Amino acid sequence: MSALLYKAWRETRVRFLAGLAAVAIICIFQIEQHHTHDFSHSGWAGLGIPDDYGFFLWQYLYVYFLQQGWALFAVLLALDGLIREKASGTVSFSLGLPVSRKRWMFTRLAVVLMESAALSLFVVLVVIVGSAVIHQTFSLSQVFLHAVLMVAAGVIVIALGNLCYALFPGNYRSLLVALALLGVPYLWIQRHVQRTRVTDLPEPFRARAALQLTRLRVPHQPWWAHFDLAHAMAGPWQLNLTTTPWVALLVIWTLTALVLAVTAAHGDRIDY
């Protein structure tokens, strides 16, 4: 078992390290932005939301840039499999071993999941260090919980990336398909939906924001807002047992299981 884990690690190592660098850069950049820019005149200030560093972290990392960066690397890590070995010629050796195709796939995905989680937790570390450097305090538990939520909801991204590679093998081709499949709906939804939901804000900001939106005559959320994965991954600003989007997570996990089942069935059926 550990031999398979080791092999998956060796094969994703470089991407993982690149991912660590990327998330670190994103975090450091955002933290630096907070340090050097004045956000007191931002739209949020109009709602009375204080220039809160914790809120800033949530907004700019988990709602925006880090989430996208993390998702990109999660997909990159998932772009692999026995199909890749077909091109490199080692598939005959691998499939000649007494290891089922499902076991190959699931041990590899387990490693990808662990690496994605590690990327997310690494963010927490960077935030701790970075915030200390700029002398800001924040809720460690919130950053940590958001890191966990991002991965918990992000598993669907890994599963879909893996499926794309299985169906459209080849680095560039599968990446393009994955980006198209995930990126296009994402961008489209983001354009038409409120990025940060009113309902995610705690009181008293929620009431004020709701009032503001009514005054601006912003329409209600459309039905397909439910497919906003980014929203599920970001979660509300203050995460706790009740505010965690359990329903969304359940749906995501069910879909993930479905995608994995389809990928496994496809993998079992093909001829090498």
Added chain:
Amino acid sequence: MAAVIETVELKKNYGKHEAVRGLNLSVQAGSVCAFLGQNGAGKTTTIKMLLGMVHPSSGTGSVFGRRIDNENDSLLIRQKVAFVAEDKRLYDYMTVEEIVRFTKTFFPRWNHDFERRLMEQFDLPPKRKIRELSKGMRTKLALLLGFARGCELLILDEPTEGLDPVAVEDVLQIVVSMTAEGTTVFFSSHQIVEVEQIADHVLMIDRGQLVMDAPMDQVKEQYRHIQAVFPDPVDERDFRLPGIETIQAKGCAVSLVASHNVDSILEHVHMLRATNVDVVPLSLKEIFLGKVKARS
């Protein structure tokens, strides 16, 4: 004697192309069975079906009594089979000793002594990365990873491809010593001379069909090349006899390849009042070339 590998009407179609058509083969325990055929004749497809890498279109097969088209059975098959594929590429980011350590974990009956001896004999540098190995060394490493598994069945696809003559002889000697311990060997090869040297059973496949399935000794003892000269010109139609595989008639001379029934054929030839008859044995290469050319 038990059949270690058995197939019944095994078929594989890729779209309209029939890669393997109704193959019925049987490999006995302890034998060294050679699988000959041109490129694209269906050898590798058959081997891949036996190992579960390709799903048969129809027909059944079994290895050690386990079905090849059943996922769980296929796993059990691969625990007892040492497979060395035609493509000898290995994980090139690993070093020699890393891949040995990797492979060993899947085979509880791994033969550590044999592994050590082979590493020495093949002169493989343990700490070198596989991507830095020459093709010959990669082949030797791939063979080592197969031989040391402690398996009762070796399935080898072109085992000596790319090896120099000394290495070839070494590999054949290793296979022979494993046979002496009871290992069954099923191998495909283009090196017909090597096949003649160590195989005791010959299977020939041409365009997806089995065209020969016989013990080596029988093939060597029964196939004959008969050249006869007659007083008058002869025609191919004068030689419609069972056992004749190919006929070439030119003027007063005829050249026949017979796979059996040589005595009756010679009688017939004498009956036609041949003035000169030469009966010569055939090498396996000549037999093989004759077989596939006759069908094309």
Added chain:
Amino acid sequence: MFRKPNPSSGVPIYVQLKEQIRHAIETGALSAGDQLPGIRGMAETLVVNPNTVIKVYRELEQEGVLEIRHGLGAFIALRRRRQSRTEEFRDGQRLAREFVDALKEQGLDEREIRRLIEAELAGDFQRR
């Protein structure tokens, strides 16, 4: 001591090996009582199928050339048992054919050949 047999020659490998062993005995390279290598050792040295070696040893044992002692191995027979009758007869047939062909080439016809042979046998009998 033994040469690797030629796999592509028309002569089957086991026949070549039998001939080599017989030749070794005739030339004195192997004497009565000498032990031959084990099946595995022989197969590995000559790089041939062990079943072939088994066949060679078994047939030579039946022909009285070798003695197989259980658990010990194959030894050159201490007393060369006489060839079986069929072998002697077959050898005789071959010699007779060659002899008759040779005499025919000399110009003798069948009756003359027969008289020659009978005379020889009779004379042989007389000499004894």
